Amino acid sequence: MLLLILNSVFCLAFAGFAYVNLNDKDSWLWVSIYMVASIACAFAAFEYYFPTAYLIAIIFYLIYAIVLFFSKEGVLDWITKYKQESIVQSMQATKPYIEKTREFFGLLIISAALAMNYFVVQ
Template sequence: MKILNVVFCLMFVLFAGLQYNDPDPYIWMPIYLYSALLCWLASRNRFYPKWYIAGILVYLAYAIYKFFDQNGVEDWFTKHNAENLAETMKATKPWIEETREFFGLFICIGALAINYFYAKKKRA
């Protein structure tokens, strides 16, 4: 579990760094750094289930917004035929940016959920 959390931590710090040139880094840097911090703490055998739940709830609410937002995941899937998200790293189409952000939130949710369930199991 320690190695997985170190990998997640490094990945989230890298993701946060890549947000530097993004139009909204003030939103995405804290999102990724919050996940990185919790994964780093978990790698040190410090688990905070209430913090995981808080992050999951906020990220899930934002993901739902990103799904139904104009140019969100629903539009990408229905109006743009699930266009290739990895064609270019520069997202010139808003539905590509919104969909990538949606999946970034789910990576964060996944990491926090893994730590939440591991912490619950460990305490039992």
């Protein structure tokens, strides 16, 4: 029952995140990322599991998260250079390090949701 609730919440949240990314310049990437996670959670809510797909997506998302972490004006710069300036002050991310940090944490959340489903079937 808990897994049904978690997957339902993740499914709706990721679909919502995809929706708010429709107006971004890189919407093709982020809508795809969030919709893959949303669909995977929807299937898992109905107890249809695809562990290989989860693993492939998790690997892709974590590699991309590492790229965002170490990229110029990325998460590492946000931590060291900008002293962890608030990333929730405005939804209009005009500073690249804030946008990359938000994307980084989004990828970690998606990876955790997919990992939850991956380990359920193992």
